[in-house]
Amino acid sequence: MQPEAFFLPALAAQTSQSDQRFCLFYPADCAASGGAARGLVLYIHPFAEEMNKARHMAALQARALARAGYAVLQMDLLGCGDSSGDFGDASWQSWVSDVLQGCHWLRKQSNTPGADSAQLPLWLWGLRAGCLLAVEAARQLGAPCNFLFWQPPAAGRPLLQQFLRLKVAGDLLGGQAKGVMESMRQHLANGSPVEIAGYLLSPGLASGLEQAALAPPAGPGPTQRLEWFELSTREDAGLSPISTKTITQWQQAGYRVGSHIVHGPAFWQTTEIEDAPALITATTAAVNND
């Protein structure tokens, strides 16, 4: 099955240079589910280079979900992939707005078979920083949705630190790295962007990422779900203490939570492009398991 590729016009409030988002839409294959689509899924990609490393896995998972009867939309956020705008133009809120627009498009598009597509469950599927965007978008969406998290960070702060570290590592390879981290932090605090590994990081994006937290949106409906996946190549892997704590918060907020540890490589950061087939199988099974 081939996905449909198209450009989605961005919200009017955004600038004219940044008006198109590249999208891939995988229509639901309803033969397996008795004629009606089972749900809608929006993929929210991770930060910077992790997005490119993860593209293959995202496509494999999107296909698997489509075969299982889900309509899946994969969207490149402002300044990422084949969307318009530069990375340096993106703010945290502009990305959240893109996610919201993806949700609305999925709800409205007409070629999802189903008795009433307004009733189909909407899943926000995030990888890494994409999970943080999913939570913020759900807060602003004001409608119930389910969450599918791949390797979710409990907060954005460590992700920002890892990204800033790329610059330290680059300078380390070139000879001298001392004081680089402090000088970048200073730059951002003064409102200037910094360039890291070919990406221009705006102060607005850095602060949005730094403040993001994986706290459950308040007031979920009775049936809202979170499926939480982590990957490990260790045989004895368990959830980290911070993951356990975060999951407990979601349960206390009323979400039905499934947590899974799956064998596979950290494909969003490995040197070679790698796949984690066990993650695809387990994810499709978990989402499908009403």
Added chain:
Amino acid sequence: MNISQEVLRVVDEVLSLNGRSATFTRDTPLLGAIPELDSMAVVTLITTLEEQFGLVVDDDDIDGSTFATVGSLTDFVSSKLAT
């Protein structure tokens, strides 16, 4: 815990060496000798070591000598675990 063995396991996994690290000794050079070890891989190595060993790396602690050899990287991790 055998720190050296754990460090090598992380190096092998992060750099996708597919077991090549089995022949590595303390004196095996890393930075500048292994083409897979670029800046993104250095960051992934640090992050993975933080997660797997439960330690925190202060970025101004890092310099090229930390990643010079298997031995220097192992010693760095050992020193972080000791503090």
